[in-house]
Amino acid sequence: MQNKTAFTLRFLSLFLLFILISCSSVAPIPTATSTAITQLSTPTIPPIPASTLTPTATIVPAMERAQYTLNTTIDYDAHTVTVDETIHYPNHTGNQLNALVLAVVPNLWVDSFNLGSISIDGTPITTYSIKGQRMDIALISFLKPESALTINLQFTLALPFAEQEDPNISRPRIYGYTDRQLNLSNWYPFVVPYINGEWILHEPWYYGEHLVYDAADYEVDLKFADPATAPVVAASGFPEQQEDSIRYTISSARAFALSASREFQVSASQFGDVTVSSYYFAFNEAAGQAALQASGEAIQVFSERFGPYPHKTLSLVMGDFNDGMEYSAFFFLPRDFYSLYDGTPANYLTFVAAHETAHQWWFEQVASDQALQPWVDEALATYSERIYYEAVYPDLVSWWWTYRIDFYKPDGFVDIPVYEGQGFRTYTNAAYFQGAHFLEDLRARIGDENFFSFLQDYLAQSRGKIVTAADFFRILREHTNADYSDLIRQYFQNVY
Numbered sequence: 001m002q003n004k005t006a007f008t009l010r011f012l013s014l015f016l017l018f019i020l021i022s023c024s025s026v027a028p029i030p031t032a033t034s035t036a037i038t039q040l041s042t043p044t045i046p047p048i049p050a051s052t053l054t055p056t057a058t059i060v061p062a063m064e065r066a067q068y069t070l071n072t073t074i075d076y077d078a079h080t081v082t083v084d085e086t087i088h089y090p091n092h093t094g095n096q097l098n099a100l101v102l103a104v105v106p107n108l109w110v111d112s113f114n115l116g117s118i119s120i121d122g123t124p125i126t127t128y129s130i131k132g133q134r135m136d137i138a139l140i141s142f143l144k145p146e147s148a149l150t151i152n153l154q155f156t157l158a159l160p161f162a163e164q165e166d167p168n169i170s171r172p173r174i175y176g177y178t179d180r181q182l183n184l185s186n187w188y189p190f191v192v193p194y195i196n197g198e199w200i201l202h203e204p205w206y207y208g209e210h211l212v213y214d215a216a217d218y219e220v221d222l223k224f225a226d227p228a229t230a231p232v233v234a235a236s237g238f239p240e241q242q243e244d245s246i247r248y249t250i251s252s253a254r255a256f257a258l259s260a261s262r263e264f265q266v267s268a269s270q271f272g273d274v275t276v277s278s279y280y281f282a283f284n285e286a287a288g289q290a291a292l293q294a295s296g297e298a299i300q301v302f303s304e305r306f307g308p309y310p311h312k313t314l315s316l317v318m319g320d321f322n323d324g325m326e327y328s329a330f331f332f333l334p335r336d337f338y339s340l341y342d343g344t345p346a347n348y349l350t351f352v353a354a355h356e357t358a359h360q361w362w363f364e365q366v367a368s369d370q371a372l373q374p375w376v377d378e379a380l381a382t383y384s385e386r387i388y389y390e391a392v393y394p395d396l397v398s399w400w401w402t403y404r405i406d407f408y409k410p411d412g413f414v415d416i417p418v419y420e421g422q423g424f425r426t427y428t429n430a431a432y433f434q435g436a437h438f439l440e441d442l443r444a445r446i447g448d449e450n451f452f453s454f455l456q457d458y459l460a461q462s463r464g465k466i467v468t469a470a471d472f473f474r475i476l477r478e479h480t481n482a483d484y485s486d487l488i489r490q491y492f493q494n495v496y
């Protein structure tokens with residue numbers, strides 16, 4: 001979601017809030033007044049000419065998923081991160097590959113990504129180039145289907161200052177640091193999906209998300225340069241204390257995120273076999289507890305309605321910015337929703353917590369193309385808020401439709417790419433809110449039993465994969481003979 005350009009929607013409320021939301025599509029008091037777009041320069045690292053080439057592709061038994069090992073040292077006060085990254089990449093594309101494409105999102109910021117060395121199967125290479133967020137690696141020999149190779153990258157990150165007052169960017173950004181928080185999101189190079197002969201790496205956009213992720217296994221060994229002043233850390237994955245580090249592991253995950261602060265307060269609860277931890281700043285304890293409770297309830301509701309939660313932990317973090325965003329077993333909630341929390345479940349903090357928790361199904365387990373078909377996960381995540389309320393606070397369902405959805409008079413085709421939204425509000429009105437109405441109408445048409453058996457089967461068939469809208473409707477058709485073609489015509493610009 002980081003942009004080489006930036007985008008602002010300013011929503012004035014009684015409190016003059018500055019709210020910008022992508023994943024969660026939330027703007028509490030909707031009097032949009034202005035937008036501003038500024039251009040950030042895109043740094044590039046010039047390609048290094050090919051010189052000595054050595055064999056790169058080794059045939060070894062392929063593992064199920066790519067495996068990422070990130071030995072990471074954070075200098076909290078210097079805002080730098082030193083990483084030794086190893087990627088075991090199995091070629092499950094069905095094609096012979098003579099190149100790899102990695103997303104290097106930190107390189108969208110000037111001087112933020114500094115590559116020290118890169119090797120493949122132990123041999124240093126020079127056959128690569130980095131332009132913007134894209135790293136191309138030429139392989140000297142084909143990587144055959146179902147064989148694997150090992151990439152090692154050593155790099156440092158100089159984190160950008162991420163306060164909204166930064167004149168170079170007017171959209172809240174997550175990657176970087178504030179005076180009380182350090183956030184690592186999309187912070188390591190990763191091999192992008194290869195689908196139908198193409199590497200999938202879309203351009204950033206003013207709002208919404210642009211990255212598409214294969215599922216992978218992660219092991220992150222985390223140290224701090226000064227252990228004596230180490231901050232509190234929230235991270236994707238299950239933590240285990242090592243001799244001089246903390247090791248986080250998570251399997252079949254899309255994106256490993258981390259947030260650190262010396263000011264975090266933490267509340268944790270067990271919901272079934274999942275430990276949910278809520279990280280928040282001082283004077284926000286009631287809201288932090290409420291977000292924890294809502295997320296835990298949502299895990300239970302969605303586990304029952306859709307299928308099991310896939311991880312052992314879930315960390316929810318009060319961002320020191322106004323954006324909600326999902327990662328693997330981890331999400332941020334906007335700062336201002338904590339201060340606006342009113343002690344009841346009828347508020348943005350509660351339904352956005354449910355929304356972000358739902359992304360652990362519709363994003364984390366069932367991934368899709370967030371740029372070209374954003375409705376595939378966002379419509380379901382938004383409608384899951386309704387499923388949360390009907391299970392936990394059924395009296396609030398009509399309030400939710402009125403306040404969350406219809407207040408904005410949603411309009412537009414559900415299946416627009418993020419690039420066609422013509423603005424944050426028209427984009428979310430279509431992909432999120434019309435998406436929720438489509439799912440409500442579909443549910444009424446095919447009945448609750450078929451609707452939920454479809455969602456359960458959609459999850460079961462799609463878990464760990466990247467699906468398309470066509471997959472959604474193919475699996476839906478396996479669960480109903482009802483004619484819903486009028487709903488497709490009403491809500492979609494494409495024919496399904």
Ligand SMILES: [Zn+2]
Pocket residue numbers: 022023024025355359378381
């Ligand atoms: Zn979302």
